[in-house]
Amino acid sequence: MGPPLKKFNQDTKKLVFREFHQKCRAFGSGSSSLLINRWETTWKTAMTNIVSLLVLAGSKTAEIEGISSAGSTKESRRYTAIADGELLLKGPSELRKWPLPPLTGGVSPALIGHVASGLIGLKTEVLVAGLLQTPPFPYIAVESTGLGPAECVTTGKAMNPQRVESLIRSGLKLGSSLVNPLLLSECVPGGTTTALAVLTGLGICVDEFISGSNRNPPTELKKRSVEKGLRAAGLGATPSFKELLAAVGDPFQPVAVGLLLGARQVGQPVLLGGGSQMVAVLALALSTLDPSLRREFVQDVSIGTTAWLVDESISSSLRKSSFLSLIEQVENFFDVPLLGLCSGLRFSESSKKVLRDYERGFIKEGVGAGAFSLLAQLNGFSCKQLLQGCELAVDQLNDNSSLC
Numbered sequence: 001m002g003p004p005l006k007k008f009n010q011d012t013k014k015l016v017f018r019e020f021h022q023k024c025r026a027f028g029s030g031s032s033s034l035l036i037n038r039w040e041t042t043w044k045t046a047m048t049n050i051v052s053l054l055v056l057a058g059s060k061t062a063e064i065e066g067i068s069s070a071g072s073t074k075e076s077r078r079y080t081a082i083a084d085g086e087l088l089l090k091g092p093s094e095l096r097k098w099p100l101p102p103l104t105g106g107v108s109p110a111l112i113g114h115v116a117s118g119l120i121g122l123k124t125e126v127l128v129a130g131l132l133q134t135p136p137f138p139y140i141a142v143e144s145t146g147l148g149p150a151e152c153v154t155t156g157k158a159m160n161p162q163r164v165e166s167l168i169r170s171g172l173k174l175g176s177s178l179v180n181p182l183l184l185s186e187c188v189p190g191g192t193t194t195a196l197a198v199l200t201g202l203g204i205c206v207d208e209f210i211s212g213s214n215r216n217p218p219t220e221l222k223k224r225s226v227e228k229g230l231r232a233a234g235l236g237a238t239p240s241f242k243e244l245l246a247a248v249g250d251p252f253q254p255v256a257v258g259l260l261l262g263a264r265q266v267g268q269p270v271l272l273g274g275g276s277q278m279v280a281v282l283a284l285a286l287s288t289l290d291p292s293l294r295r296e297f298v299q300d301v302s303i304g305t306t307a308w309l310v311d312e313s314i315s316s317s318l319r320k321s322s323f324l325s326l327i328e329q330v331e332n333f334f335d336v337p338l339l340g341l342c343s344g345l346r347f348s349e350s351s352k353k354v355l356r357d358y359e360r361g362f363i364k365e366g367v368g369a370g371a372f373s374l375l376a377q378l379n380g381f382s383c384k385q386l387l388q389g390c391e392l393a394v395d396q397l398n399d400n401s402s403l404c
Helices: 006-012 033-043 080-090 110-120 161-175 191-202 219-233 241-248 252-265 276-287 291-298 322-334 353-360 369-378 383-399
Strands: 018-021 024-027 051-057 124-129 182-187 270-273 301-305 339-342
Touching: 018 033, 024 369, 033 339, 033 369, 051 080, 051 252, 080 110, 080 124, 080 182, 110 369, 110 383, 124 252, 161 241, 161 252, 182 252, 182 276, 182 369, 191 219, 191 241, 191 252, 191 276, 219 241, 241 252, 241 276, 252 270, 252 276, 270 276, 270 369, 276 291, 276 301, 276 322, 301 369, 322 339, 339 369, 353 383, 369 383
Parallel strands: 051 124, 051 182, 182 270, 270 301, 301 339
Antiparallel strands: 018 024, 024 339
């Protein structure tokens, strides 16, 4: 579909952001006007023509004190994924089995995803890997439900190789069966740390660019945890991506790599809904390919996220977007032009404190919030409509005593 990306690389290398639709922005070396138009043509479509998959997964990395704010205690982070999945599917007004975990600020990004996907009528299927709980909603188990979360990244033995291989095969089988574009989202507490781990293991220097649900991401804690895990693993200079996943990954990553590789094998476009985790998955997939095939592979792969993540600057030495810097590092490492996009949704004018907390640096992204709101805007819904829908959803959560 369309001309090769290489033609546009030199024209777009210095581009930072390009606004294209209701304050949505595109970034990365693949964000030429031509390729943005191409992306819009692909994704401005009937929602029945999109396959939306949410992967819920678990890692004991989330239990490291201070590593994540996706639940204010390590005990609550054990059920964050299943609670977020239930909120995305059922919404705030229906009776739900799992309460949202207590947060230090903000509200689950699954609320944004529910509102945005509801506006456009996009139905999402859930894949489950490594949860402690059995979901009280329809789901696809991509492995035995008794395996539980991956071990902590610090052990250097997150998953056994057979589990990794099985998860990749499951994802590959499903991805290669697709006949429509794929929107992939995830919820994995502790996932930004495992993303840092696999990116570091690939040899990409991203220490200062990985965000998280914390208002001030614990960069040094993440870095120390990853270094400890990689030392314990003793992988050597050039580990395979499977060895890397087994050492310091989480169950979401091999499933997602398989899904991405499978979908691209059959020519389907893929929108990766998220932040650092999706960049890590894309990098892992690229590492499996011959360099001559990488540019064609990314031609119809994009990353959709939120404005809060894109506008964040973590490093004290850099004054530009940390997420954009992360994208650039991966582009340079694999010599590919990437296309990232963020929705225009903001909460600065919201009457709800938990929504305004997003503007203060809490949560930022998760459960496909950016990609869902991006598609809602692309298909005719304004930021004001999204904001109003989110405020109503917050009221419904309060009415049901589910918001702490």
